[in-house]
Structures are given as C-alpha cells and as structure tokens.
Amino acid sequence: MTDPIVRTDALGGSSLARAAMDGRVSDWYATRPASPGAWRLRAQSVRAGLKNPAWLDAVRPAITPSGAAAARLDRVANGRGVVVTTGQQPGLFGGPIYNWSKALSALALADELEAATGIPTAPIFWAANDDADFAEASWTAIAVTGGAQRLSIEPATTLGRPMSEMPLGDVTAALEALERSCGATVDEQPLSVLRDAYRPGATVGSAYLRLLRTLFEPLGIAVLDAAHASFAAATRPLLVRALDRAVDIAEALRARDAAIVAEGYAVQVSEVEGLSLVFERAGPAGDKRRIPLAEATTAAAASQGVLSSNVLLRPVVERSLLPTVTYVGGPGEVAYFAQVGAVASALGVDAPLIVPRWSTTILEPHVIRILSRLSIDEAELADPHRAEGRLARMAVPAAVVAALTDLRGEIEAKARALAAASERTAFPLPHQVVDGAQNAVRHRLDRLERRIVAVAKRHEQDTMRQVATARGALFPLGVRQERALNIIPILARHGGVVVDRMRDGARAHARTLLGSVENDVRPTERVPSPARSVRPSPIDDRIDR
Numbered sequence: 020m021t022d023p024i025v026r027t028d029a030l031g032g033s034s035l036a037r038a039a040m041d042g043r044v045s046d047w048y049a050t051r052p053a054s055p056g057a058w059r060l061r062a063q064s065v066r067a068g069l070k071n072p073a074w075l076d077a078v079r080p081a082i083t084p085s086g087a088a089a090a091r092l093d094r095v096a097n098g099r100g101v102v103v104t105t106g107q108q109p110g111l112f113g114g115p116i117y118n119w120s121k122a123l124s125a126l127a128l129a130d131e132l133e134a135a136t137g138i139p140t141a142p143i144f145w146a147a148n149d150d151a152d153f154a155e156a157s158w159t160a161i162a163v164t165g166g167a168q169r170l171s172i173e174p175a176t177t178l179g180r181p182m183s184e185m186p187l188g189d190v191t192a193a194l195e196a197l198e199r200s201c202g203a204t205v206d207e208q209p210l211s212v213l214r215d216a217y218r219p220g221a222t223v224g225s226a227y228l229r230l231l232r233t234l235f236e237p238l239g240i241a242v243l244d245a246a247h248a249s250f251a252a253a254t255r256p257l258l259v260r261a262l263d264r265a266v267d268i269a270e271a272l273r274a275r276d277a278a279i280v281a282e283g284y285a286v287q288v289s290e291v292e293g294l295s296l297v298f299e300r301a302g303p304a305g306d307k308r309r310i311p312l313a314e315a316t317t318a319a320a321a322s323q324g325v326l327s328s329n330v331l332l333r334p335v336v337e338r339s340l341l342p343t344v345t346y347v348g349g350p351g352e353v354a355y356f357a358q359v360g361a362v363a364s365a366l367g368v369d370a371p372l373i374v375p376r377w378s379t380t381i382l383e384p385h386v387i388r389i390l391s392r393l394s395i396d397e398a399e400l401a402d403p404h405r406a407e408g409r410l411a412r413m414a415v416p417a418a419v420v421a422a423l424t425d426l427r428g429e430i431e432a433k434a435r436a437l438a439a440a441s442e443r444t445a446f447p448l449p450h451q452v453v454d455g456a457q458n459a460v461r462h463r464l465d466r467l468e469r470r471i472v473a474v475a476k477r478h479e480q481d482t483m484r485q486v487a488t489a490r491g492a493l494f495p496l497g498v499r500q501e502r503a504l505n506i507i508p509i510l511a512r513h514g515g516v517v518v519d520r521m522r523d524g525a526r527a528h529a530r531t532l533l534g535s536v537e538n539d540v541r542p543t544e545r546v547p548s549p550a551r552s553v554r555p556s557p558i559d560d561r562i563d564r
Contacts, residue, residue, distance in 0.1 A: 024382040025520035030375050032350020035284040039353050040375050047357040049372040054534040055135035062101045062138045062344050069342045072098040081247035088236040094139040103129040105347040106145025109156040109182045109227035116501035122240050124347045124376040127525035131533050148183040148224030148246035149327045151307045156182050156223050160495040160503040161200040166487045167495030179306035183224035183246035190217050206514040209507045251325050254336050258297050258326040265295040265315035268365040275361035287355035296332040299324040335363045338371035345372040377528035380500050389489040400490040407486050430460050
C-alpha cells in the first residue's frame with residue numbers, strides 16, 4: 020500500500036452538540052431542510068430575502084477572489100445564488116487538519132446543493148483574522164518518528180492586537196522542523212506555498228490568509244478576510260444595532276442559557292457578565308476591547324473605532340450580510356449555535372442555520388504497517404500507556420511470568436494457612452491483621468510487576484518507538500488527529516490523492532445532509548488488526564495505569 024486511507028469518522032462533541040445533530044433540541048436551532056426540495060425552498064428564501072444584492076461588491080476587497088473561486092462567486096452575485104460558509108481563526112502554517120475538513124465540507128455541500136436545486140452556490144471560508152488570540156494562532160503539531168512535536172512561535176510584539184496586525188516574527192526554526200518531518204516528498208508545491216506565505220514582513224493573519232487562498236482558490240473555495248476594512252464597513256450597521264440592543268441580547272442569552280441548563284446540557288459559551296457581544300478597536304495602535312453593557316448605547320451613537328463581533332454574534336452578522344444558506348461547523352460550533360438563535364431573535368433577524376462538518380482521520384501507509392505489525396487497535400493509542408504496557412507485558416519471558424504467578428499463588432496459600440492455624444489457637448489473630456499483611460505483600464508484588472514491565476519496555480525500545488510514532492500520527496498531543504496535526508507534511512508526502520479522497524468523503528457526507536441518501540453516513544471501519552498469535556500475559560493490567 021502506497022496511498023493513505025482517508026477515513027470518515029463520527030464528529031463527536033458534547034451532549035448538546037450530539038443532541039442538536041440528532042434533532043432532539045430543534046427549538047433552539049433554525050430548521051435543517053430534510054430533502055433536496057426543502058433545501059431548494061430554503062435557498063430560494065435566502066436569495067429572495069437578501070437585503071443587499073450587491074453584497075459581493077461591498078466585500079470583494081475582503082475576498083479578492085481569483086481563478087475558480089472568482090468564477091464561482093461571480094455566478095452567485097447580484098441575487099443569483101447563495102453561499103455555503105465555514106471558517107476558522109488563524110493557526111500556524113494553516114492550522115490543524117479540520118480546517119481542510121471544514122473547507123472541503125463547504126465545497127462539497129455547495130456542489131451538491133447546486134446540482135440538486137439548480138441554484139448557483141459557492142463556498143466561502145471565513146478567515147477570522149480579526150481574532151486577537153495569539154496563543155491559539157501561534158502553534159501547530161507535526162508527526163515525527165517517536166511521537167508528535169508541537170511547533171510554536173513567540174510573539175513579536177505586545178499581545179492584544181488582531182492577528183491581521185500581529186507581526187509574524189521569526190518562524191525559521193518551526194518551518195525547518197516541519198520541512199524535516201516531511202521526509203521523502205512526492206509534491207513540493209505545498210511546501211513551496213508555505214514558504215511563500217510565511218515570509219519576512221508578514222503578519223500572523225496575512226500569512227494564514229495567503230496560504231489558504233493559494234491552496235483553496237483553485238478548488239473553488241473563496242477565502243474572506245474578516246479583518247479587512249471593507250468587511251468592517253459592511254458589517255458596521257448591524258454591529259451598531261447590536262450595541263443599541265445590547266441589554267435585550269444579554270437578557271435573551273440568559274434565558275436561553277437557563278433553558279439549556281434546565282434540559283441537562285452545558286452552555287458552550289459562558290456569559291461574561293456586564294459585557295456586550297461587540298468589540299471595539301480605537302485606531303491601529305489600540306487593543307481590542309469588549310464594550311461594556313453600560314457603555315453600549317453611548318457607543319452605538321458615538322463610536323468611531325472599528326467594531327467586530329464575538330463568537331455568538333458573528334454568525335448572525337454573516338447571515339445578515341451574505342446570502343448564506345448554511346454554515347458548516349464543528350461540534351463546538353454546533354453546540355453554541357443553540358445560543359446564536361437567541362441573539363438573532365433579540366436583533367429581529369433570521370437565525371443562521373448550521374450543519375455538521377465532515378470528520379476524518381488520515382492513515383498513512385507507515386502508520387498502517389505499525390498497527391498491523393504490532394496488532395494495535397487504534398483505540399489503544401488514545402491512552403498514553405495502554406499499548407506500550409500490553410506489548411511490554413507480552414515481551415516478558417514466560418519463565419518470569421510463571422515464577423511471578425507461582426509466587427502470588429504461594430503467598431495467597433500461605434496467608435490462608437496462617438489464618439486457619441491462628442483460628443485454632445487460644446489467641447487467634449484478628450482477620451484484619453492477616454489481611455493487612457497480605458495486602459502489603461500484594462502491593463510489593465505489584466511494584467515488582469511494574470519494574471519487570473519497565474525493564475521490558477527499555478528492552479523493547481524499537482517497538483516502543485513505533486508505538487509512539489503511530490500515536491503521534493493519530494493522537495498528536497493526546498487529541499484526535501484532525502484537531503491538532505498539520506496537513507502540509509501529509510500533502511507533501513502523498514500529493515493530490517489526499518485531497519481527492521477527502522473530497523470524496525465530504526461529498527458522501529454532503530449528500531446525507533441534503534437528504535439525497537436514505538441512511539446516515541456512518542464512520543468507515545478502522546483498519547483491522549490481525550488476530551494476535553503471540554502469547555497472552557497473565558500479568559495484571561493494573562500495572563499500566
């Protein structure tokens with residue numbers, strides 16, 4: 020096998036996210052159409068209700084589309100069509116794999132919608148460069164031999180400014196580490212694009228934007244810069260309105276939060292008491308600040324700064340500006356859209372619709388070989404020690420295992436004999452004394468077992484390194500692959516086949532969302548592990564906590 024397996028996985032998420040995706044809390048969400056005909060009606064309604072048919076002209080400088088993305092956007096402009104949106108804040112070197120899962124989900128759904136309804140539909144990826152969270156934007160993860168490596172950069176200036184204005188600083192060490200992790204490559208283009216985007220003089224946001232546009236636009240996906248002045252100008256009227264109604268929005272959110280809690284769910288986005296949902300930045304040198312409720316009405320009338328939205332207001336702003344038929348989101352976004360509906364209602368505008376994105380794991384050939392060779396089930400790798408402990412126990416010589424088992428049995432037998440003999444005397448020992456002594460010996464034997472396994476682990480260093488390599492590829496830094504791992508090395512090692520197979524998976528998911536297939540898309544099966552023919556070990560699993 021030379022090509023990777025691109026597997027469809029269950030999206031997962033909180034109990035609220037799962038309930039929303041199952042349709043069990045529909046009162047808090049815009050209704051998802053259940054058939055191609057219903058989607059056609061929604062698209063027609065969105066198109067007819069568009070307040071500004073020239074929306075693309077207003078925000079074109081924030082998108083500057085080219086190639087396939089430009090052609091597709093032009094077909095939906097001036098009220099002729101609708102858009103499917105998704106997005107994410109900046110991440111170093113393009114962020115984790117789920118940025119691609121989101122973008123390709125939006126593309127696939129736009130393709131399927133247009134084919135099913137006849138209404139021109141374009142995907143737009145919202146690059147949240149107005150975000151000021153440098154901690155989130157400053158890192159990514161790569162898979163290397165022996166595990167996963169976290170790559171990060173240091174802030175080049177004081178924190179608090181949006182990523183569109185945060186200097187990139189020196190990325191040399193991180194970029195070199197990513198290039199080394201690629202190993203033998205079949206496609207240099209992803210690395211070339213990465214070097215071009217992350218160059219001296221760039222900002223964190225501009226590098227992210229340049230990388231995504233270069234990779235996404237040929238696929239037909241436009242990338243919108245949420246920090247661009249034209250976008251800020253286009254969204255300002257609704258943000259001013261949100262300030263004017265800030266108290267009403269806060270009350271609506273409290274009521275929705277209470278309803279969510281009353282149904283036994285956790286609120287995804289906690290209230291910050293006393294603050295509105297609108298940020299203000301007073302000039303290029305100023306930091307972003309969230310406008311207090313007490314100042315909201317005054318700010319609505321007098322603010323001269325740049326206004327932007329928080330996470331609960333952003334989807335409402337987008338839906339009011341763009342002909343968005345639906346937003347494609349991850350489990351966290353699905354959960355907080357329960358609150359977004361309350362914000363839209365308080366503002367008197369249509370609630371945005373969200374659908375779950377497609378989710379994937381990419382299994383490269385070398386990882387598949389490790390899983391097969393060592394008979395590892397992927398679930399074992401989610402635990403940081405489970406697979407290593409099992410393999411180490413299996414490597415313990417049979418004579419040692421037998422001797423340790425005999426020793427345990429001997430101690431148990433002698434303890435029972437001692438208790439029985441004591442009971443026949445004139446001064447029997449309390450059973451707690453014998454039990455306590457027996458437990459103390461058991462504890463010492465448990466420690467002995469752990470030392471035996473530790474020795475086996477050291478002896479099986481190559482095996483342990485292979486396990487760590489597989490874990491670094493599938494559960495980097497202890498989380499699911501698509502939530503941390505960078506995709507650029509995978510694209511460089513395997514070329515366009517990865518994107519082709521991701522698009523195939525996203526298309527199948529999109530057809531399910533449209534109701535054009537009868538059954539839900541189920542996660543594809545994991546790579547089967549061969550039957551274990553090696554000797555099982557009786558050494559207790561308790562030693563591998």
